[in-house]
Each structure stands twice: as structure tokens, then as C-alpha cells.
Amino acid sequence: MNTHDTQRSVRESHEGDTEALRLAVIVASTREGRFAPTVAAWFLRQTAHRHDLAVDVIDLAEARLPEGLSGRPGPEVSEVAGRIDAADAFVVITPEYNHSYPASLKTAIDWHYAEWRAKPVGFVSYGGLSGGLRAVEHLRQVYAELHAVTVRDTVSFHGARSCFDASGEPLDPAGPEAAVKTMLDQLAWWGRTLRDGKTVRPYAA
Numbered sequence: 239m240n241t242h243d244t245q246r247s248v249r250e251s252h253e254g255d256t257e258a259l260r261l262a263v264i265v266a267s268t269r270e271g272r273f274a275p276t277v278a279a280w281f282l283r284q285t286a287h288r289h290d291l292a293v294d295v296i297d298l299a300e301a302r303l304p305e306g307l308s309g310r311p312g313p314e315v316s317e318v319a320g321r322i323d324a325a326d327a328f329v330v331i332t333p334e335y336n337h338s339y340p341a342s343l344k345t346a347i348d349w350h351y352a353e354w355r356a357k358p359v360g361f362v363s364y365g366g367l368s369g370g371l372r373a374v375e376h377l378r379q380v381y382a383e384l385h386a387v388t389v390r391d392t393v394s395f396h397g398a399r400s401c402f403d404a405s406g407e408p409l410d411p412a413g414p415e416a417a418v419k420t421m422l423d424q425l426a427w428w429g430r431t432l433r434d435g436k437t438v439r440p441y442a443a
Contacts, residue, residue, distance in 0.1 A: 262324075262329075265296070267342070269340075282295070284419075285422070290426055291422070296346075299342075301318050302314055329360045332373050334364075351384060358389055362418070367397070369395055395408075
């Protein structure tokens with residue numbers, strides 16, 4: 239995925255807001271032959287009409303963060319850190335590996351701490367029978383430790399490769415489109431509420 243092609247900078251009024259919510263979309267899978275680009279491209283099409291969101295895609299396959307956490311952070315870590323810090327909210331697009339989430343995502347989370355704090359996180363998951371939901375439940379515990387807020391509703395694709403046609407569109411789009419609207423509406427509420435709250439009273443962990 240080309241990160242720069244998928245970034246949008248939007249400043250428009252929405253329900254009284256004067257600045258769009260800065261949403262970082264984190265694509266977690268880095269495996270060769272991954273299905274993540276199909277899911278991510280579909281999700282980004284769902285955000286295209288949301289003038290309340292300014293989207294930045296952080297594809298971990300492109301970020302190439304160091305696998306270990308030892309030593310001084312390099313430029314790759316610093317660049318991702320700046321983008322996470324600039325975001326008001328996050329959507330994590332993740333598969334399920336062995337009942338949990340990818341090591342690449344854990345590395346991206348663990349390289350940072352304060353950058354996640356007091357911000358909301360939503361999830362788009364995919365996998366086999368569970369649709370990646372076991373990965374999401376593990377991630378909720380991790381993000382709670384980072385003082386982030388995870389929204390209740392998720393988007394999940396069960397048997398993901400069989401859910402999409404050759405053009406990358408869901409075979410039955412109504413359910414996923416309704417789910418993504420619900421999740422983004424919750425995320426936007428939390429994102430604006432926490433952003434506005436921190437301007438009045440900074441969050442102290």
C-alpha cells in the first residue's frame with residue numbers, strides 16, 4: 239500500500255467541530271501474501287465520505303520497525319512515533335494469528351507509550367471462524383494498560399478470503415458497511431470528547 243496516496247488532510251466543520259478528527263489507520267499484518275491490503279482498501283473506501291475524519295495510514299509492512307526493543311530508537315521508530323502522537327484516534331486492522339494478534343503489531347505498540355494515551359481505538363479484524371475477534375480481545379487488555387480507550391463495536395470478517403469478490407468488495411456489503419458506520423461513529427464521539435477534554439484538563443497518568 240502506498241501510505242502517501244492514502245493520506246487525506248481535511249479541515250471541515252462537522253457537528254460544531256472546526257477541525258477534522260485525525261485518524262491513524264494501522265495495518266498490522268506484514269506477512270508475504272497477506273490479505274490486509276484488501277481489507278484496508280475496503281475500509282478506507284468507507285471513510286472516504288466522512289468529512290469529520292482526516293486519515294493517515296500506517297502500514298507496518300512499510301514502516302519496517304525493528305523487531306526488538308533494545309538500543310536507541312532509529313528513524314523508522316521516530317517517524318511512526320510522530321504520526322501516532324499526532325493522531326486523535328486509531329483504527330487497527332488486524333488478522334488473528336494463533337488466537338492472538340501479529341508480533342509486528344505488538345512491536346509497534348511497545349515502541350510507544352505516551353503517544354497512545356487518552357485516545358480511542360477501534361478495530362477491524364479478519365480471520366477464520368472467529369473473524370479475528372480473539373486478537374481484538376487481547377488488544378483491549380494491552381491498550382487499557384496504555385491508558386487508551388477501546389470502543390465497544392468492531393468490524394470483523396469471518397472466513398475473510400471468502401467474504402470478498404475479485405475486485406475487493408464484500409459479497410454481502412450491507413452488514414460490514416453498517417458495522418463500520420457504528421464503529422466510526424463511536425470512535426468519532428470518543429475522539430472529539432477526549433480531544434476537547436484534554437484541552438481543558440490535561441490527562442495525567
